[in-house]
Amino acid sequence: MSESGTQLFARLEARRCLKDVEPRLFADDGGPDRGKTELLYHLLCRCVLPEAAGGLEVDVVFVDTDYSLDMFRLASVLDSRLNAGGSAGSDDAVLRSCLSRLLVVRCSSSSQLLLTLHFLETTLSSRPRAALLLIDSISAFYWSDRSEAASVAKQEEKLSRCSELLGRLLRDYRITIFATCHPIRRGSNGPPSSSEADRSHLCRAWQRLVTHRLVCSRQEAQHNPANGDERSGEQRNWQVFTVHCSSWTGTRGSRVSSFRVTDGGVEFIWTPRPPPDLSAVL
Amino acid sequence: MVVLLVGMCPGLDEDLLQSLRAADIRTVEDLVSSDIEDLAQKCSVSYKALFAIRRVLLAQNTAFPVSGADLYEELLSSTAILSTGNPSLDKLLDSGLYTGEITELTGGPGSGKSQVCFGVAVHIAYQLKQSVIYIDTTGGLTASRLLQMLQTETNNTDEQMEALQRIHTFRLFDVGALLDCLYGLSGGGLHKVCVGGGSVKALIVDSVSAVITPLLGGKQNEGMSLMIQVAAALKTMAKDFNVAVLVTNHVTRSSSGEAQPGLGVSWSHVPRTRILLERVERGASGRRSATLIKSSRQACLIKEDFDLQWWSRAEGEKGGETSGKRKLDETDT
Numbered sequence A: 001m002s003e004s005g006t007q008l009f010a011r012l013e014a015r016r017c018l019k020d021v022e023p024r025l026f027a028d029d030g031g032p033d034r035g036k037t038e039l040l041y042h043l044l045c046r047c048v049l050p051e052a053a054g055g056l057e058v059d060v061v062f063v064d065t066d067y068s069l070d071m072f073r074l075a076s077v078l079d080s081r082l083n084a085g086g087s088a089g090s091d092d093a094v095l096r097s098c099l100s101r102l103l104v105v106r107c108s109s110s111s112q113l114l115l116t117l118h119f120l121e122t123t124l125s126s127r128p129r130a131a132l133l134l135i136d137s138i139s140a141f142y143w144s145d146r147s148e149a150a151s152v153a154k155q156e157e158k159l160s161r162c163s164e165l166l167g168r169l170l171r172d173y174r175i176t177i178f179a180t181c182h183p184i185r186r187g188s189n190g191p192p193s194s195s196e197a198d199r200s201h202l203c204r205a206w207q208r209l210v211t212h213r214l215v216c217s218r219q220e221a222q223h224n225p226a227n228g229d230e231r232s233g234e235q236r237n238w239q240v241f242t243v244h245c246s247s248w249t250g251t252r253g254s255r256v257s258s259f260r261v262t263d264g265g266v267e268f269i270w271t272p273r274p275p276p277d278l279s280a281v282l
Numbered sequence B: 001m002v003v004l005l006v007g008m009c010p011g012l013d014e015d016l017l018q019s020l021r022a023a024d025i026r027t028v029e030d031l032v033s034s035d036i037e038d039l040a041q042k043c044s045v046s047y048k049a050l051f052a053i054r055r056v057l058l059a060q061n062t063a064f065p066v067s068g069a070d071l072y073e074e075l076l077s078s079t080a081i082l083s084t085g086n087p088s089l090d091k092l093l094d095s096g097l098y099t100g101e102i103t104e105l106t107g108g109p110g111s112g113k114s115q116v117c118f119g120v121a122v123h124i125a126y127q128l129k130q131s132v133i134y135i136d137t138t139g140g141l142t143a144s145r146l147l148q149m150l151q152t153e154t155n156n157t158d159e160q161m162e163a164l165q166r167i168h169t170f171r172l173f174d175v176g177a178l179l180d181c182l183y184g185l186s187g188g189g190l191h192k193v194c195v196g197g198g199s200v201k202a203l204i205v206d207s208v209s210a211v212i213t214p215l216l217g218g219k220q221n222e223g224m225s226l227m228i229q230v231a232a233a234l235k236t237m238a239k240d241f242n243v244a245v246l247v248t249n250h251v252t253r254s255s256s257g258e259a260q261p262g263l264g265v266s267w268s269h270v271p272r273t274r275i276l277l278e279r280v281e282r283g284a285s286g287r288r289s290a291t292l293i294k295s296s297r298q299a300c301l302i303k304e305d306f307d308l309q310w311w312s313r314a315e316g317e318k319g320g321e322t323s324g325k326r327k328l329d330e331t332d333t
Helices: A007-014 A035-048 A071-084 A091-099 A110-126 A142-148 A152-173 A204-209 B014-022 B028-033 B036-042 B047-061 B068-078 B087-092 B113-126 B143-153 B157-165 B175-193 B208-215 B222-241 B264-268 B308-312
Strands: A024-030 A059-064 A102-106 A130-136 A176-181 A212-218 A222-225 A235-238 A240-247 A253-262 A265-269 B102-107 B131-136 B167-171 B200-206 B244-249 B251-253 B259-261 B273-279 B287-294 B303-307
Touching: A035 A059, A035 A071, A035 A130, A035 A176, A035 A212, A035 A253, A059 A110, A071 A091, A071 B068, A091 B068, A102 A110, A102 B068, A110 A130, A110 A152, A110 B028, A110 B047, A130 A152, A142 A152, A142 B222, A152 A176, A152 A204, A152 B028, B028 B047, B036 B047, B087 B287, B087 B303, B102 B113, B102 B222, B113 B131, B113 B143, B113 B157, B113 B167, B113 B200, B113 B244, B113 B308, B131 B175, B143 B157, B157 B167, B175 B200, B175 B208, B175 B222, B200 B222, B208 B222, B208 B244, B222 B244, B222 B264, B259 B273, B303 B308
Parallel strands: A024 A176, A024 A212, A059 A102, A059 A130, A130 A176, B102 B244, B102 B273, B131 B167, B131 B200, B200 B244
Antiparallel strands: A212 A240, A240 A253, A253 A265, B251 B259, B273 B287, B287 B303
C-alpha cells in the first residue's frame, strides 16, 4: 500500500517486533480540529490491521483522558481499509480480531493517569506484542492541576512524574509513544514556522522527553474537482490539513505534509516535489 | 491525590503508616512511584510485604483496561440515535443525537438555539416516549411554550400531560449549582427522576456558556478549571448513563470577522458535533440555517436551511414532507 506520508510513518512501517522498535516519543499538537484524532486513528489502524491488509499486527494501548475515543469512527476506518485491501474473509471476525489488539484505558485525573501508567508496566511486560502507546490527550488535566496547586512546581509535579515514567517505559520496553496535546491559545491559521514562538505549555520534563513534534493545522476547505466520480458536477468540501513535523534526534530536520480526512480515514496528498531539506532528515 | 490511610488495604497498619510518613510517603502516588527496595530498608519492613501493598493499592486505584473489541460490542448494543424531530437537522447530525456523545448548538442571540432545544425535548418526550432532563440557565424555559408545541402534536390533554411529565427541568444560574446538579444526577438522582417507565435518554443544558463565560478571562484560573469540570461531568453522564447531551453556546467574532463558537479552544474538544445556527437573510421569520462545523461522521461545512416553526406547525401540515429546504452542498450519506 503506497503511502506518501511523513518519513516518521515510513519508519514506523519498518518496525515489527518489540526488539526492533526504536524508542520514540511523538507529541502531536494542533488546533481544535479532527486532524489530530484522525492521525491517531490512522496510526492505530496501521498497527492493528492484519498484514494482508497492510498493517503491522501489533498490540496498541490507548490511554483516553478526555473520553474522546470514537469507536464507531475507528471501526468504520478499519472496515474501509479492510475492504480496500480486498480481503475475502468474513469481515466481522477480522474486525473483531483487529479490535482485540487494542487495549483502551480511561483516566479521569492526572493522579489516575500516573497510577495507570505504573499499572501499564505490568501490562506491557505481559503483552510482548504491544509496540505502541497512544495518549489522547496528555494536556487534558492541565487546567485542573493548575487550579489545584499553589505553585508552578506542584502544578507540574504529576505530569513530570508521568513523563519520567514514560521515559522509563521507552527505555525498558522500547515502545513508541504518540501523544496529542491541545493548545491553550487560539493560534493563527497560517502555516507554522519551524521555529515556533508558541512552545508547548506543558512541563519541562515532558518537553525534554519529546523527540518529534507534529503540528497539525487546518487549511481552507477546498473545492476539489471530482476525481473519478461519475456524477457530474459533484463537489466535495474536503478538509485539508497540513502536518509540520520537526525532529530533535540525530540530525535536526523538518518536513511538511498534507492530508485530508475522508470516509476511509486519513489520505495523504502526494506532493509533486520533495521538500528541499529531505537530505537533512533521518 | 489519594492519601494513605490505615486499613486501606491489608497490611497497612498504623505503625507502617507512621514509618512511611517519616520517609515522606503520604499518598498512594508517592508509594507507587518510589523505589520499593529502598523504602523497605528505610521503614524496616519486609520487601515482600511492601510490594504486596503496592500491588493492591495499584489495583484499587487504577483505571481498568478494556479490550477494543469488547468496547465496540458494548457500544453497538447500547448506543441509540434520537431523532430531533426536524428532518433537516437530523440530516446534519447523521440521523439524530447519539447517546454517549455531546452535541453543541452554537449561535448568536435570536438564532433559535433555545427553540431547537424545546423542540427536541418535546419530540423526545412525546414521540419517543423517553424522559428528558432540561437544565435551564438562562431563564428562557416556560412550560406554556412546551405545552403549545405539544398541542400541535396531539389534542389529548392526558397525553400532553404525560409528555410534559417526562421533561424534568432544573433552573440554575451559576456554575456551582450546575456542578451540584450534574453530580447529584450521576450519583443516583437519575434513577429517581425516571417516571412512567421511560428512562432518561437526553440531557439538555441551555446554555452552558451563560454560567461559564462570567468566570473566564482575567488572571484567575478558576474559570478554566470549572469549565473543564463541567465538561468532565457532562461526558461521564453521557458515557456512563448512555444519555445524549445537547448543550448550547454563544458565538464570538474571530479576527477575520466570522462567527465562531464561544468558550475558547479548551472547550472546542468537548463536544463531538457542533452546529452553528444563523438567521437567513431572506425568507420567512422562522427560517434559520444550520451549518455543521465539527463532526466525526460527515464532511464539514454542510449547510441546511430549516424552519424553526417545524415543531409547532399545524396538524394538517404534518405527515407530509415539506420541500422548502435549500441545500448548498450535495452530500452523500
